[in-house]
Amino acid sequence: MSENLFDRIGGNAAVDAAVDIFYKKVLSDDSINRFFETTNMDAQREKQKKFLTFAFGGPNDYSGKDMRTAHAGLDGLNEAHFSAVAGHLEATLEELGVPAAEVSEAMAIAASTHDDVLGL
Amino acid sequence: MSRQKSATDQITIYYEGTSVRCDPDKSVLDNLLDQNLDVNHCCKNGSCLTCLLKTDSEVDEKSRVPLKATLSELGYFLSCQQIPSDGMVIKSAASDDCFRKAVVTSMIKKSGHVSQVFLKPYGEFLYKPGQFINIKGPKDTVRSYSIASIPSDNVLELHIKEHQYGIVSPWLCADDRIGREIEISGPNGECFYLPENQDQSMLMIGTGTGLAPLLGIVRDSYSQNHRGKIELYFGAVDDPGLYLADQLRVLEKKYDNLTVHFGILKNGPINDTALKNHPDLKEWRVFLCGDPDMVKKTKTKAYLAGAALANIYVDAFEQAEINP
Ligand code: FES
Numbered sequence: 461m462s463e464n465l466f467d468r469i470g471g472n473a474a475v476d477a478a479v480d481i482f483y484k485k486v487l488s489d490d491s492i493n494r495f496f497e498t499t500n501m502d503a504q505r506e507k508q509k510k511f512l513t514f515a516f517g518g519p520n521d522y523s524g525k526d527m528r529t530a531h532a533g534l535d536g537l538n539e540a541h542f543s544a545v546a547g548h549l550e551a552t553l554e555e556l557g558v559p560a561a562e563v564s565e566a567m568a569i570a571a572s573t574h575d576d577v578l579g580l
Numbered sequence: 581m582s583r584q585k586s587a588t589d590q591i592t593i594y595y596e597g598t599s600v601r602c603d604p605d606k607s608v609l610d611n612l613l614d615q616n617l618d619v620n621h622c623c624k625n626g627s628c629l630t631c632l633l634k635t636d637s638e639v640d641e642k643s644r645v646p647l648k649a650t651l652s653e654l655g656y657f658l659s660c661q662q663i664p665s666d667g668m669v670i671k672s673a674a675s676d677d678c679f680r681k682a683v684v685t686s687m688i689k690k691s692g693h694v695s696q697v698f699l700k701p702y703g704e705f706l707y708k709p710g711q712f713i714n715i716k717g718p719k720d721t722v723r724s725y726s727i728a729s730i731p732s733d734n735v736l737e738l739h740i741k742e743h744q745y746g747i748v749s750p751w752l753c754a755d756d757r758i759g760r761e762i763e764i765s766g767p768n769g770e771c772f773y774l775p776e777n778q779d780q781s782m783l784m785i786g787t788g789t790g791l792a793p794l795l796g797i798v799r800d801s802y803s804q805n806h807r808g809k810i811e812l813y814f815g816a817v818d819d820p821g822l823y824l825a826d827q828l829r830v831l832e833k834k835y836d837n838l839t840v841h842f843g844i845l846k847n848g849p850i851n852d853t854a855l856k857n858h859p860d861l862k863e864w865r866v867f868l869c870g871d872p873d874m875v876k877k878t879k880t881k882a883y884l885a886g887a888a889l890a891n892i893y894v895d896a897f898e899q900a901e902i903n904p
Contacts, residue, residue, distance in 0.1 A: 487880055501879055502889055 465517035465565050469558055475516060478552050479509045485548040492544050495534050515549060515570045527576035542577060546570055591666035602664040608633065609659035619672070620722045623898035624660045629768050630714055630722040632678065633659045634671040646768070651678065678765040679716060684757045685735060690823035692741070692816065694789060695753045696728075699736040701764060707731070709796025710773065710867075710895070713738075713766035717748030726793035726869070726895060727767065730800050739792035739824075771867065771895040773797045775804040782806075782865045785813045785854050785878060790870020791824055793895050795831075797867060802835055810835075811858065815843040815850025815870075851878040855885060862886035865893070872896035 470477075483505055487493050498504050507530075514520045531537060549570055553563045574580070591602050595612055602611040609631050612619045621631040626646060634655045643661035644652045656673065682701040689695050707713075712726045713736070729737035742749045751757070771793055782801070786794040791814050798810060816822045821844070828840045841857075843850035851874050858864070866882045868875045875896040882892055 484884055487884055493880075497876070497880070501883065505889060 465562060469516050469562055475509060475512050477556060478512050479505060481555055482512060482548060482552040483508045485552060489544060492541050515566045517569060527573050528579060531577045532579060537578060542574060591664060593664045593668040593670060595670045596672055604663060607660050608662045608664050611664055619659065621660060626658055626661045627896060628724045628898055631659045632656045632673045634673060635668060637665060637668045679763040681761050682764045683761055687758055691820035692823045694823040695740050697738045697740050697752060707767035708772035709800040710771045710793040711767035711769040713764045715748060716763040717751050721747045723748040728792040728795045730796060730803055739789040741789045769895060771893045773801045778806050780808045780865050782808060782810045783854060783858055783861065784867040785851050787815045787850060787870035787874050788821060790897060793869045794867060798838065809837045811839050813841045813850045813854040817845045819844060855881055860886055865891045867893045869895040870897055872898055
């Protein structure tokens with residue numbers, strides 16, 4: 461397995477497919493969708509795409525600091541919200557038929573953002 | 581012991597020749613307003629384009645994205661979308677660059693305090709029905725209004741709801757405005773019909789004078805031979821608010837593919853009715869105009885109902901704050 465995670469998952473095409481499913485899951489989840497409410501859904505969707513590219517181990521310009529500032533203004537963001545989003549990510553990958561080994565690699569990358577997202 | 585706030589966390593910009601100390605975390609607009617400088621603004625979210633200012637300094641992409649290339653070229657940017665950078669030199673929007681004269685030719689008073697106002701700009705005025713223009717009212721106050729006419733009408737039609745404490749709407753709708761000149765700029769906005777995929781079904785939801793851009797878009801799509809069906813939902817608080825019902829019924833008879841649905845608030849929000857009737861919006865083109873809250877919520881719901889974001893066009897009518 462010389463290819464990196466991003467290529468194994470399917471590269472940009474996989475991110476495109478995933479972002480639609482993922483963003484819909486997030487928006488339909490009443491426990492978290494208030495954090496994603498915005499008039500500018502296109503910009504929000506682009507952010508989700510960046511995040512997925514990052515979780516897929518792809519080329520990205522996401523830094524821990526970005527993660528921190530992006531989430532700093534979100535009042536009441538807690539552990540439960542973080543796991544809800546992580547759950548949607550996992551479900552999205554499974555829906556797309558990503559093999560279990562790759563799913564857990566991506567989940568590990570996503571988990572690495574925990575402290576920055578929650579501002580710990 | 582008094583100590584001055586450290587100078588390093590403040591920066592200075594120059595506006596119309598005066599230096600202004602700025603909070604680097606606030607927009608250029610808010611900084612100027614904090615200093616009681618009179619700068620036109622309305623939505624503060626980058627959609628109305630009334631807060632245009634001019635600079636030769638570098639600005640962020642997002643303070644230029646909604647502008648036409650010609651205006652960006654001249655150095656215009658949206659002051660509500662831009663944070664200040666030290667030493668930035670800013671000028672107010674020179675009115676002759678973007679404002680031009682037009683004559684109010686006629687006016688029809690409708691129910692619900694709405695007037696159809698007709699304008700004729702001097703010279704050629706190119707626009708897409710559904711776009712909006714900005715009108716300069718008393719005390720240089722600028723407000724945005726969407727265009728309900730199509731180019732072959734040879735006159736611009738606007739639907740203006742008179743707000744009791746408004747600055748521009750009562751002035752514009754006054755009977756003695758007919759025959760007088762006013763100043764307009766634009767057109768701006770991306771909520772209009774594109775003649776591609778002409779068999780596509782279209783769902784349109786408008787509340788209040790959010791009907792204006794939709795009327796323009798419906799008529800435009802027919803003049804460009806759109807073949808897909810159009811489901812138009814027009815909602816208002818009460819019956820008088822459905823100010824153009826008669827004209828819409830006439831239009832419905834004329835255009836085979838058009839179905840118009842009316843709704844008043846006591847029967848539930850019109851957007852809910854529309855989404856209930858059309859639960860699957862995959863492959864649809866969707867237009868949402870009017871109340872910003874309705875537009876925001878419905879955009880999310882339309883997306884969840886399968887519409888692609890690129891197929892959702894919106895025009896949110898932000899209300900200006902009313903100064904007591
Ligand atoms: S675009 Fe800046 S105030 Fe509306």
